[in-house]
Amino acid sequence: MKDFRRCLERQERETNERNRRADEINELQRQVDEQVVIAVALQDEENQGRGRGSQVGRRRNVDRHRHSWGKNLLEDYFIPTSLYSDVDFRRRFRMQPHLFNKVMHDICNYDAYFVQKCDATGVLGLLQEQNLTAVI
Structure with missing residues (x-):
């Protein structure tokens, strides 16, 4: 019986030792993971510090003549002396x-x-009417 008890005690000590080692390994792994997360966050922060902006090899902004298209849209449909009548407006937009x-x-x-706003380059965006006609 004493041998059995000693065997059980030895197994319990070995189990406790394995659990203690596993806990130490888990704690070390957690610390390494924290350091990796911090390093990645710092790297991301450094990379974000540089804005995209103008870079060599990047294409220039293409002028799509939004201003003239908006002016044409207003002249065609939205001013009192517009080019097209209310009937034409209704036919195109399906509303008065x-x-x-x-x-x-x-x-x-x-x-x-x-709402019309300036973009990042300071150029005025689309008119309200242009935005809504694009949605319709």
Whole structure:
């Protein structure tokens, strides 16, 4: 019986020792993981410090003549002496001009995406009417 008890005690000591070693290994692995995460975060922070901006080999911004397209759209449909009549407007947009203006006003109040703003280069973006006609 004593031999059996000693055997059980020895197994328990060995199990405790294995568990202690496993805990030490897990703690060391956790510390290494933390250091790796910190190193990756620092590397990302350094890379983000450099903005994309103008870089050698990058293409220039293409002027898509948005301003003239917006001017043409306003002259064609939205000014009092427009090129096309209300019938033409209804045929193209499938709604009356006053309804289009109401929808445009409500959407611009709801979502700032549709409001004309400057882009990162300082160039004015699309008109509200251009944004809404693109959606329609």
